[in-house]
């Protein structure tokens with residue numbers, strides 16, 4: 209081991225003190241009451257990389273090293289001395305750890321079960337602050353340095369590559385990316401694992417398993433993202449969807465002592481996760497990326513004990529039974545006394561025949577730094593006249609050579625905030641094309657040309673454009689509810705005072721009281737955020753509704 213191990217820890221940068229703080233004796237004493245003292249022999253392994261995290265360690269004597277496996281041996285990540293402790297964000301989620309925690313010399317530690325630690329951070333705010341900050345900074349540092357247990361081998365020409373990049377990034381999972389088109393030596397790596405070029409994208413998971421063209425579900429399973437679901441356990445509340453509204457419901461529900469499970473078909477963040485910068489969310493004067501907001505919220509929910517399941521979608525709500533059951537696409541059921549539906553909306557597609565061929569291979573529905581990197585300084589098109597289109601245009605103009613904004617209407621004034629219109633007008637790289645719609649797409653594996661029609665003049669022009677961002681609004685994710693709840697004409701869920709006497713009669717509303725605010729036509733089932741009829745489609749309102757719904761969940765649970 210020693211000859212392949214670099215003994216110099218990786219440079220940790222200016223926040224090393226906060227990342228690896230030393231606890232005061234009084235803080236260690238408080239932790240000690242929740243665990244047991246343990247002697248460790250030199251070389252003894254306390255945690256093995258790749259194992260699910262079940263223990264937390266505080267070093268009280270000696271030194272413990274954190275090392276990670278590399279292709280050539282081991283790399284030293286950190287050395288922890290007395291008063292320092294193990295762990296990063298996986299400690300909260302119970303996912304697999306990235307590093308091996310091993311005694312350099314005879315040492316002593318306090319060993320605490322993960323569940324005990326989660327209970328402690330909810331009651332001891334001083335320790336909670338120190339641990340939480342260290343865990344988050346350590347994870348951010350792992351991500352920034354690409355230190356993880358995943359290598360993604362992909363190509364800019366494969367749509368699966370972008371999907372997997374987004375899935376790992378949105379789940380806050382560090383990975384190393386090797387691009388077949390530009391990185392030399394990648395072919396050797398593929399040969400090493402007997403992988404053909406047609407198998408791309410390839411995920412090498414936990415340095416062991418080679419997944420060819422994997423689904424998000426397969427990646428989640430290999431990386432142990434999800435804890436097993438106990439199908440007999442009746443939860444207080446199951447939340448479907450981990451966008452801003454679902455995450456808010458999870459944070460408020462779990463922090464108020466409810467037994468909460470969140471089910472998310474992709475990764476936390478929802479539509480907000482595809483925004484490069486949200487500038488109008490209260491408390492973030494310089495803006496915050498949707499991914500960062502979602503990562504913080506997801507960590508916060510797990511800190512309070514909410515279970516978050518990703519890459520699995522709700523297929524059906526069994527509305528004729530109590531407690532309610534939600535069927536997941538793997539066939540298992542989640543049982544709950546109350547349900548919060550926070551499934552938001554999905555992007556509206558353009559009516560172009562071969563659109564699906566280019567999705568994630570030139571056609572995108574989100575504009576984050578991942579897509580911006582793919583575009584480089586090419587010319588790009590943004591379709592749509594709403595705020596999300598305006599944000600995307602302004603963001604992409606930072607790197608793209610030119611950004612064409614296409615709208616079918618005569619201008620932006622009706623649909624976009626004034627601050628964004630002004631930024632678009634002042635940016636010489638952004639060109640607004642009104643009365644214009646996309647009529648055809650061409651290309652092979654990747655989008656190469658876009659044809660647009662000018663409705664005023666009836667002319668069609670074709671341009672060499674390789675990247676098009678579709679930001680034309682969204683339709684509600686309610687198909688899976690299959691008639692269980694009253695919906696409005698556009699398919700959004702009706703709640704509270706929007707439910708007419710006829711709606712309630714048709715739904716056989718069984719109670720003497722009327723539905724609470726945000727309650728659907730089924731008692732104890734709530735709808736929040738963009739999926740709800742009448743919602744104003746903002747991050748703040750989604751968060752607000754998620755938190756309000758929880759106060760009514762309490763009432764329903766006491767009924």
Ligand SMILES: Cc1cc2nc3c(=O)[nH]c(=O)nc-3n(C[C@H](O)[C@H](O)[C@H](O)COP(=O)(O)OP(=O)(O)OC[C@H]3O[C@@H](n4cnc5c(N)ncnc54)[C@H](O)[C@@H]3O)c2cc1C
Pocket residue numbers: 448449450451452453454471472473474475476477478479480481482483484485486487488489520521522523550551552553554573574575595596599685688736737738739744745746747748750
């Ligand atoms: C590009 C972009 C930029 C934006 N910028 C801003 C902004 O600057 N300011 C602002 O206030 N608003 C902005 N918005 C709007 C804001 O993001 C939404 O209003 C907000 O995300 C709605 O939150 P939500 O939780 O209700 O739904 P969503 O964010 O849509 O989240 C729903 C979640 O449910 C999941 N889901 C769906 N169906 C299922 C199922 N069957 N099973 C399990 N999970 C499921 C989805 O995968 C998704 O993660 C923007 C939107 C976009 C697209």
